[in-house]
Amino acid sequence: MNLDDDLTRALARKSAPDGFADRVLSRLDTPKTHRTSLFTRIAAAIVLTAALGGLTAHQIIEHRRNEEGERARRELMTALHIASAKMRVAQRAVAHD
């Protein structure tokens, strides 16, 4: 019987202490405290900046190289067209001689 009494007491409905709900709600509204150190945050920012910078620099270099290559290709084709046209003039003259 003592056990029944103990259980009844233990499980009996009790009112929450005064201000409990307010305290819970206020805790919910409070932003979580970041526990990462300032050093870690700075290091992460540096790494991220370096990575983004490196990526951007790589893209710029690649873009410039592509532009340079395209320009070189066009110039080469122009040069060979001119050279071949002059060769044609000479060959025609040789053929007619």
Next chain:
Amino acid sequence: MNRILTNLLLTLIAALALPITASAQGTRLNLDFPDMAAKASETVDVTLDGAMLRLAGRFLSSNDPDERAAREMINGLAGIYVRSYEFDHEGEYDKSQAERIRQQLGPTWKKIVKVASRTREDVDIYADTRGDAITGLLIISAEPKEFTVVNIVGPVDLEKLAALEGQFGIPHIHRDGKHKHGKDDRND
């Protein structure tokens, strides 16, 4: 003291090695014509050294027959230099500029073609020859209103260059080996 001697020795070796390297690859000629560029209505100025040729080669398409032929053509070349000037009026440029280029040609250069025309286009083609190999090419074209110089540095395969003409949609003209002027004429 030893360091100075070593530096002197290295400089001497470099100085001796430079002409040997240059001779193996043909000669780049001075194609600067500042006066002509200033007077011309249109100018084409192409300067492609070995590195730029290799870069250009990487951008040539394998699907385009012209570009495929061009890739074969530039294989092994050390440079391609083109200057072409177009003028509004006849006689607007100094024809002695061609002579200035010819004066740069050393004893290894041989005239292989000369086309002379009073009214149209004069074309002179010179080859820098080492033994049987052609290690450079110079084309000088003088028209009443246009002056063009092409200098190709490196082993030039004339057959490939001739084939290139046909490849570029230009009719291929069969050569029977003879030249309009003496093949062995030199620097004239």
